[in-house]
Amino acid sequence: MPEASSPPHLESLNPEQRQATEHFEGPLLVLAGAGSGKTRVLTARVCNLIHEQGILPNQILAVTFTNKAAGEMRDRISGLLGREPAGMWIGTFHAVGARLLRRHANHIGWEKSFSIFDADQSLRLVKNVQESVGVDPKQWNPKAIRAEISNAKNDLINPGMFEDNTTGFDLVQKNVARVYPEYQRLLEQQSAFDFDDLLMKPVELLEKNKDLLTRYREQFSFVLVDEYQDTNKAQFRFVELIAGGHGNLMVVGDDDQSIYGWRGADIRNILDFEQAFPGARVVRLEQNYRSTKTILDAANHVIAQNVNRKGKTLLTERIGGEAITLMESLDENDEARWITNDIERRLGGASLSSYRSVAVLYRTNAQARALEDGFRSKRIPYQVVGAVRFYERREIQDVLAYLRLISNPRDQIAFERVVNYPRRGVGLTTLEHLRQWARKQGLSLLEAAEQADQISDLRASGARGLRQFAKLVRDFSIRASQARVGELLKELIEDMGLIRHLCDEGPEGEDRGRNVSELIAGAVDFEAERAVGFEDDVDSFTDLDLFLQVVALDADVDRLDPGADAVTLMTLHNAKGLEFPVVFIAGMEEGLFPLGRAYDEPGALEEERRLFYVGITRAVETLSISWARQRRRAGDFTHNGLSSFMEAVPSNLLEEQKTERAGFLSRANLHGRRPGRYEVRDSYSEAGSEYGMDQDAPRFVQGERVLHETFGSGAIVEVSGFGRDVRVTVDFEEVGRKRLLLRYASLEKDWP
């Protein structure tokens, strides 16, 4: 019960929460079930340390799982304290690592303005290396090689150790052993870190420099780690280094929500915490404040199937709750239709007030497409997390590559990406000559490009292009030390004439142009101190460097707009830590969830089950689960049964449904209620093969307005072919000109 005399951060905490909050020194493990108020406890304890124990904010390091969580934590602490916790470090492991490396990169051979390579950039480098060391990228999948390197780094295995541990019998290992050292050498040469380096290199830094280690141990007298169940070896070692001395370490996590084993996360970190940090106090938070009893019962039954866990049962004071709907549908389109219908039905009734209360969760990103189509055709607003990220769009990556090169002239991956964008007459041959010459002279590509006339076997046009390009980059590099990133970017785009260039590419270029404009707007609004959360370092780095760092470490969930009134679509992994009044879990089929390959590996099935548990516990009021008898995957059809995970859910919690007259409905949809509707899937045309002759099929003529499920509306420019091979060329308002085979495209006549 709240006491009148309690400071605000201790109000209305239950006894266990309070115990954790008031813990002062020594190791503390908080086993916090889903929805048990762990974020509250974390923030309240920080406030308690500052407010009651007189600890200074700059003595505290708090690590969260996403940037968004970090921002929220900072805001909540500010709210409770009535002021900013100035000097406190709050961020993800990657952000904290990047910050340490910015400060001390020179100790381990990197420049202070290093680049951060995302998965895409590091994959390019892996490919380059494979070619140069003779590991054929066609035979040895670069993604697989990259994954091996990533795993090694998460396990703190450096190239030397990797080579030593390779027996030579495992061919993949043997190839990785050839690629990894050269890959790492090239990263260093161009002063770049990949994501995994942001975890591994800080460990190396602290292990090699005892004085730095001492300094940070003394600075951070209190360390807090959220989502501890998802830490890997590198992260564990980092925490151990910083907090191992004084042992003032609070970790919060839930072994039942460990879902990143495939990324190197080691569930033993949380299971064995008490061995690693002797004398640890353990507090369990089992009171759930989020979900109805029905939802919680389902979650408890599901997770009880797992063997490898500490064991706890969530309790709630809420009783009853709406039954969990289990919906069987025909295929993924039918599933999408049911979900969207249900959302509309709820919104029509009083049970749902806004779209933002709803989330649709799924196992794989590929499932988003059918769902999106469904939302679009019903005109229900939605936002997708994942799929195509803003920063991964081609035009955005191009612009960012310019910025990276301006910030770090040694960034070879960035150089190669944009040296011929826009076209400057620098092709593969020119680039190859440049590479060789640069290597011989020991210069970076940019330096070599500046002296392009010296290279004998270069064409005049190529050399001119190189010099122009180098000059452009150099000019901006000089400005970058003074200018704000927004101004810099605006001028750069202007100088390149990029927007104009994109618009010339046609309607979809205009779209790209808009994206670039959005990036500029983002850069103009960029406030380094706010975004980095590390105010005391802001002055020592350029605005550009900090902007690039934030962009590189920005997760897609971080961009989720909670203000938008839209349904959220995302993977179950992305849903971790979030909650929604109404949750749908789609694709509940054996083989999809759990994925078929989960049966190959011992621990994988339990991890999938934990993922299901995470999904269930996101729901506050209503949970609906759907599965489809048939689903298109990678081109062809799969037929699946209901997921075996559902066996653990007691049937008295469930209400089973089928899509009404499902079989009939999809046939009826061939023509639909609206005139002119024409929707044929190739599965059906296989049997029929007469669809081109179908007398009822609408005929399209030039100039007619049409509606496409994904491309939107447009006008027909041309109709060609006959029978089943009718092709139409359509100018779409949003996506430009497309040629479509009528048989595949679900085109409707657009009635004004």
Place this chain on the structure above:
DNA sequence: CCGTCAACAGTTTTT
């Protein structure tokens, strides 16, 4: 050097 067309592989989850 650059645009176009055919062949091809891909789907597990992410900082």
Place this chain on the structure above:
DNA sequence: CTGTTGACGG
């Protein structure tokens, strides 16, 4: 199905 890669001709 869809986006990316390789071969070819201008």
